[in-house]
Amino acid sequence: MTHKIPLSFASILYDRMQPLASGEIQPSGIDLNFLTLNHPRDIFDRMAGGKEFDASELSLSEYICRYAAGHRDFVAIPVFPSRAFRxxxxxxxxxxxxxxxxxxxxxxxxxxxxxxxxxxxxxxxxxxxxxxxxxxxxxxxxxxxxxxxxxxxxxxxxxxxxxxxxxxxxxxxxxxxxxxxxxxxxxxxxxxxxxxxxxxxxxxxxxxxxxxxxxxGIFPIMHTVVIRAELCEKYPWLATSLYNALNDSKDVARARMRFLDCLRYMLPWLAQELDEIDEVFSGDPFVYGVDSNRKTLEALIEALHEQAMIKEKLSIEELFVSPRGQNWKVGWGTTEVSR
Structure with missing residues (x-):
């Protein structure tokens, strides 16, 4: 039997997290314990203050400020589960x-x-x-x-x-x-x-x-996903596995959102909303990865510097671990199989 690494992961139960939380999407090599919390502040305080979880979503500004201050106890992967215009x-x-x-x-x-x-x-x-x-x-x-x-x-x-x-x-x-x-x-x-x-x-x-x-071209990012650094040091493949699973989970959620035979969400004009999203964003508004979000990340770093939250501007590459490529896919349908 293949041994899997137990990993606790705390997050809001966003639609893009649902397939991961239900176990439909399973990160390779990880026995995931998905912990659903109802307020992000609770997650942030418990993770940053007490390291209660192996991985979690975390305020992006809080992570960057911690990193700039010399705290390297977390490794961030370029996953951004929460975004919002403000x-x-x-x-x-x-x-x-x-x-x-x-x-x-x-x-x-x-x-x-x-x-x-x-x-x-x-x-x-x-x-x-x-x-x-x-x-x-x-x-x-x-x-x-x-x-x-x-x-x-x-x-x-x-x-x-x-x-x-x-x-x-x-x-x-x-x-x-x-x-x-x-x-x-x-x-x-x-x-x-x-x-x-x-x-x-x-x-x-x-x-x-x-x-x-x-x-x-900025859709503001609110949260990222972090993993405790000692786990990434012990299991170098861990960040890529979780990154791929989070991408797969979002892909499933996006496909299901667009199934309009019966509305998954309580939005009477969901079809119109989807048309507008396509018109404005020309793709996935919640795209993950560094390159696709470079402009937004650079704008946030600039703002953090101007607003006295970080002393020096940081490079994006040093803030996020680089996943070693997204999984190859086989199969068809809305729930592709990773290998």
Whole structure:
């Protein structure tokens, strides 16, 4: 009997992870224990803070900052399970903010200054004329008066005007009551849609995000996948095996999403959405690999440097292990067999 290496892997159960989680796709040489968690912050804190898993998804900015600070305890493979445009995640007090540049000199709530979503949003704000050096950042949970998880964030490379929210109120409450002028992050405040003066900065965000992609070619990456470094040292083939399995799992999910005889997702106009995706992206929006994502990765590294999160710009090649080629395939249908 062939011996398989036991490997625990923690992730959100995305559609692109489902075939891997169910065991339909099996990474070669690995006995995978897929651990489904429901919030990424929980995964990040447990992996970065306690190394509770052999592998997991991880905040891309958190991984890059750890690497830049000299922490080489994780090896990243160029798999990006979470991506999202973030223009729609800027909520403002419309009494004081009419256009993006009005945010200069204002107080903005952010769940965590170092979270990837916030990095991308600050980059967007900067492109719209916001002077980030004038912002007073208020850091805390969007829906409670506590902190956003228990992150193991690296020290910033220069002073940034950040205060921890100690008001006992959530960022959503502070925005609703006019104590801050906006919120950014991976979540929207609950007061949006309830308080008349709280609105999205970009109400037509879909068109704005499509224009952003057309201009830049960037579909922002949020998370990557990491493996504990000592396992990759002991089993040099491990990263390639997991990379291939994650690609195969995504391929199966994409094929099933496009089976429209009966809708797999609760989206009445899924066919129209798929047509629009094809028109905008001309391929797989969630493509893995370094070369296909070079422009996006370079933009994130540039933003991390500008926003005082890394001292020096890193090369992409040193951040990710290079998989030794994707598996050859045999067979037909939506679930090809790897060899």
């Amino acid at each position: 223009h729609s995640f800027i909520a403002v007090n419309s009494n004081s903010v009419k256009k993006p540049s009005d945010l200069s000199g204002k107080k903005i709530g952010v769940q965590l200054y170092t979270m990837t979503a916030a990095v991308w949003i600050r980059s967007v704000l900067q492109q719209h004329g916001v002077d980030l050096s004038t912002i007073q950042w208020v850091q805390g949970s969007m829906e409670s008066g506590e902190s956003h998880g228990k992150p193991s964030a690296m020290p910033l490379t220069k002073p940034i005007n950040i205060e921890q929210n100690k008001s006992g109120k959530s960022l959503s409450q502070l925005l609703e009551e006019g104590e801050i002028d906006a919120t950014i992050g991976a979540d929207l405040p609950h007061c949006l849609g309830k308080a008349a003066h709280v609105k999205r900065m970009f109400p037509d965000f879909k068109e704005v995000e499509k224009a952003y992609y057309k201009e830049t």
